[in-house]
Amino acid sequence: MLTQTAIRSGLSRATNNLSSRAPMLNRSIVTSIDLMGATMPYERDAEIYGEGEPADYVYKVVTGSVRTYKVLTDGRRQIGSFYLPGDIFGLETGENHSFSAEAISDAKILVVERKALLALAARDSEVGRQLWSMMGQELKRVQDHILVLIKTAKERVVSFLLEMAERHPNGNDIVLPMSRQDIADYLGITMETVSRTLTELENCASIKLTSARHIVLCNRRALGLLNS
């Protein structure tokens, strides 16, 4: 696991690339982050940050993937989101992280100081707007998640597949970085139900399970109908 100290020393190198006094107008957050951050490696299942820790850094997935989650008192785990390459996560409105974050697979993560980002936003109102809009996207994502959680098990799995296909570069082929248990904890159902539903979808020729982690959507029309 990487220590906060390791992150700091990595950043001290990176932030030298970017004079914090130079004006940077009309530059998008996404490109700004790339210049401001340092890339850090995390291995499979490594914690990136824990729930309740100070949210001093903002993160962007370079390679690999990430899950954010909470664990209830009785041990049940709820996954809040999956983050794929290009996604930004860990940006909070409060002082502390409200979820924990872990690498799903070995991952390279760009780490940026939060205060550097906020300082940039203060100088460049365009960046401020983009921060606001990112919060909005996050809110929308969570609201959509709620709509998934009131559906039947089959609908949840279909929603998940369509969401993943949407976020995936290559059309109907999906390569899942996460385990069945991760999917289950994201959808609020059990691993067994996820597995059963997938084979059921395969039986009605809507999908093809090339391997456990590689799914092909064969009948998007049928999936759309099943999605509520």
Next chain:
Amino acid sequence: MLTQTAIRSGLSRATNNLSSRAPMLNRSIVTSIDLMGATMPYERDAEIYGEGEPADYVYKVVTGSVRTYKVLTDGRRQIGSFYLPGDIFGLETGENHSFSAEAISDAKILVVERKALLALAARDSEVGRQLWSMMGQELKRVQDHILVLIKTAKERVVSFLLEMAERHPNGNDIVLPMSRQDIADYLGITMETVSRTLTELENCASIKLTSARHIVLCNRRALGLLNS
């Protein structure tokens, strides 16, 4: 139902109270809104705004209460939040409302122009911070809602009761403005299950149903344990 025109004419009176050029430093959003807005009456079940409509106004409950909701294609309704007197709602990051809003009971709602609020935020950085923090509260509320939706029916009802008690001024007495159906659509279960669970809680002496809409929490300790 109130028209947009009616809102506008009400506001034209109100905004005259507040010169938009006068500096207003260190004033909280909540008090600012009170001065900037016009109070409008809505009767029971009246629509305040619809999903997808331009989010040109921000609202604050004066009396009565409000529900925000979405209706899925198959008719299922998901209630996003309940808003009680003092609560602010309808603030969006995007241009349009992502939920619909209705008065649960006859209500008086303070209506404020969004752009007036944003203009104020631009001049007064404290107000900007408060807007940011309100978004954060909204995000937290939705995230907590997700955690409720993965629990059992009994736990959901208990969570709901505790949430309402928390937001209520007077200790263990809860007066619910909303119907069983509203509660059900908020918790992702059926009306019947809500009702059954409440009588079950009454049978084990955790609550007392003085009337259908008036609930007394008798054994907070027991309820806390049931909340998982």
Next chain:
DNA sequence: CGTACCATTGACGACGGTCAAAAAACGTGG
């Protein structure tokens, strides 16, 4: 080639949904 780990499948039961009826609460007009 063996050993974990992960995914699938099966059997069974419980929780909660559905449909229907009864009871209670509410509002309105006499």
Next chain:
DNA sequence: CCACGTTTTTTGACCGTCGTCAATGGTACG
């Protein structure tokens, strides 16, 4: 204030979906 009709809530009976527990099958990695 009461009688009546309407709406809301409660209760009952039944059944389907999904969770639980357990065994089997598959895959990756040393």
